[in-house]
Amino acid sequence: MISALQKIYVKNDQLKAYTLLSPALILIIIAMAAPMLVMIITSFNTQISMVEIDRTFTFDRYEDFFSKPIFSMLLFRSLKISFLVTVLTLLTTYPLAYYIAFYVKKNKMLWIILMTLPFWTSYLLRVFSWKVILGNKGVINSALVGSGLIDEPLGFLLYNQGAVVLTLAHAWAAFAILPLYVSLDKIDKSLLEASYDLGNSKFETFIRVTLPLSLPGIIGAILIIFIPTVGDYVTPQMVGGTDGRMLSNMIQSLFGRANNFPLGAASAVLMLSSVCIIAGIVTYITKKLTLRMS
Amino acid sequence: MVNNDFIKLRNISKKFDDVIAVDSLDLDISEGEFFSLLGPSGCGKTTLLRILAGFEYPTTGSVFIxxxxxxxxxxxLRPSNMVFQNYAIFPHINVQRNIEFGLRKEKLSREELNLRVKESLKMVQLEGYEERFSNQLSGGQRQRVALARALVKRPKVLLLDEPLGALDKKLREEMQIELRNLQKELGITFIFVTHDQEEAMTMSDRVAVMNEGKILQISPPKELYNKPVNKFVSEFIGNINLLETSIIDENDKNLTLDILNIGKQDFNKNIFNSKLSENIFVALRPEDISIKKEKIETADINIKGIVKNVSFYGESTYFYVKVEGINKLLMVSNFVDQVSINENDECSLGINLENIKLVS
Structure with a gap:
């Protein structure tokens, strides 16, 4: 009996694949897929009292979401902040990754490790340190006031959307560098020489060869940054103030003090789907665009 | 009129840190010539080609095209184009776009572009492959695309960096002939870098043999084979037997050498291609020695030996012969297997004086 099963197992590659996948698969089903399903179901329910939820199917929560302008406004702001974070991170990390990939000859790995060194400290501490830098009694303001350049500390540094974008861009930089570096490092140097040899300047070579060939890395970085930052609620809470509040903070309070689980779930579902749609569109457009450029 | 110094290199040196890759070198290449740079790896041939292409700047000297x-x-901005060793086909665009890649500056219309691409694909016998991507092509096809991409620019000079190295033997031989025909047809100057002497010999008008950053000899293939200027060239091109010898006597016209430990022999100094140093070698191509079982009456010198190995190559047979007083086995070749000599047979080797080369 056992040997018969063994025979089946040995011959069946698919079965082997699932066996190898099973630890991760079980974890994802229990910790990710199941809660997600519960959340989606809840978004079609109604909160009737502090602890009771009416399980009859209804679209009312989605109607609630769109009838109150604050929700759409916060969703739009979340997407806008994430978009700016993504752009800022790409603009700052691409040159770094480019430099390591093309100009660093020895100890590339050391450079990468150094680049990610700040990210060995906790996420919370890093966000908090920006408060220390940007605050009224922070590094920048103390220096400016101390040197007599200004009389009053600059208030616009902290507690706004700009501070959220800056903090998030810094917090996620390390995650962007790795995919960018990997895709740039893979580019065969003779391709760049070939382009150069065929009459293109260094800049044209970058636009026509390097950029399109690093596209997988760029898309990877975009997705890695954009998707999680839309839902980030720690950073806006700490450095965002009222101006920097994002939809995630609203969802948090709906599941907390506001105690409206179904509306919170509906908001989360809508946020999730808009992120998915946008990520898909961005990937598609970037691909089309870079192909045309070359 | 052929322009003899179409490409002119003057006093070119290239240092990488402490390593001298190219050592104060002068070179003239004519217009429409198929010129090969031949040498072992690390001899500076690729560096020289890259200096011509503009990827490296010489430490000293000037390049004229x-x-x-x-x-x-x-x-x-240079009027040269290069075919890279690994072909360097852009993987993100198809063959058509690859070939168009260098034409953007010429501001051609779509029709003109298509025509030029079609022409160049026809030139390399790859019509109908416009839509393919690099990963859908075989090594030989990629090589043709690389060639078409460079030629479509109508360069004054085409630089080829060991472009046949990655192909299998049969394909390589075909491509050698095709390349040669293409070059004749187009009349473009080809500069071909290779470490394969056979490749250089079959295609080139002239070959420059390089070693340690210097050019040792520039000659047409035949001359390179028949009149090597020194020991390195003689060994690098084809097979050769090198036998130590010593000068017994010397006057204005003649040298008397002790040859093959057999006897004295006078040589006219004119047969030397280069200055001779103390260490002189008698150089004999395998086909310059005849082999028979009995004494060879027509030969100037007769030596006895024992055949140690016989290698049959189809069109020729190689015999490795042990001769008393010579350390290495002598390599003797014979077209068609005329003589039935087997391993461990005694044999007679015949050498004519006119076939003897002296190198140092």
Whole structure:
């Protein structure tokens, strides 16, 4: 009996694949897929009292979401902040990754490790340190006031959307560098020489060869940054103030003090789907665009 | 009229840190010539080609192409194009776009572009492959695309960096002939870098043999084979037997050498291609020695030996012969297997004086 099963197992590659996948698969089903399903179901329910939820199917929560302008406004702001974070991170990390990939000859790995060194400290501490830098009694303001350049500390540094974008861009930089570096490092140097040899300047070579060939890395970085930052609620809470509040903070309070689980779930579902749609569109457009450029 | 110094290199040196890759070298290449740079790896041939292309700037010296100084010109402005060793086909665009890649500056219309691409694909016998991507092509096809992409620019000079190295033997031989025909047809100057002497010999008008950053000899293939200027060239091109010898007597016209430990022999000094140093070698191509079982009456010198190995190559047979007083086995070749000599047979070797080369 056992040997018969063994025979089946040995011959069946698919079965082997699932066996190898099973630890991760079980974890994802229990910790990710199941809660997600519960959340989606809840978004079609109604909160009737502090602890009771009416399980009859209804679209009312989605109607609630769109009838109150604050929700759409916060969703739009979340997407806008994430978009700016993504752009800022790409603009700052691409040159770094480019430099390591093309100009660093020895100890590339050391450079990468150094680049990610700040990210060995906790996420919370890093966000908090920006408060220390940007605050009224922070590094920048103390220096400016101390040197007599200004009389009053600059208030616009902290507690706004700009501070959220800056903090998030810094917090996620390390995650962007790795995919960018990997895709740039893979580019065969003779391709760049070939382009150069065929009459293109260094800049044209970058636009026509390097950029399109690093596209997988760029898309990877975009997705890695954009998707999680839309839902980030720690950073806006700490450095965002009222101006920097994002939809995630609203969802948090709906599941907390506001105690409206179904509306919170509906908001989360809508946020999730808009992120998915946008990520898909961005990937598609970037691909089309870079192909045309070359 | 052929322009003899279409490409002119003067006093070119290239140092990488402490390593001298190219050592104060002068070179003239004619217009429409198929010129090969031949040498072992690390001899500086690729560096020289990259200096011509503009990827490396020489530490000293100047490069002229068609009477203009291009020494400090960037590759994109030079009238040369390169076929890379690994072909460097852009993987993100198809064959059509790859070939068009260098034509953007010429501001051609779509029809003109298509025509030029079609022409160049026809030239390399790859019509109908416009839509393919690099990963859908075989090594030989990629090589043709690389060639078409460079030729479509109608360069004054085509630089080829070991382009046949990655192909299998049969395909390589076909491509050698095709390349040669293409070059004759187009009349473009080809500069071909290779470490394969056979490749250089079959295609080139002239070959430059390089070692340690210097050019040792520039000659047409036949002359390279028949009149090597020194020991390195003689060994690098084809097979050769090198036998130590010593000068017994010397006057204005003649040298008397002790040859093959057999006897004295006078040589006219004119047969030397280069200055001779103390260490002189008698150089004999395998086909310059005849082999028979009995004494060879027509030969100037007769030696006895024992056959140690016989290698049959189809069109020729190689015999490795042990001769008393010579350390290495002598390599003797014979077209068609005329003589039935087997391993461990005694044999007689015949050498004519006119076939003896002296190198040092």
């Amino acid at each position: 068609d009477n203009s100084d291009v020494t400090n010109q960037t590759p994109n």
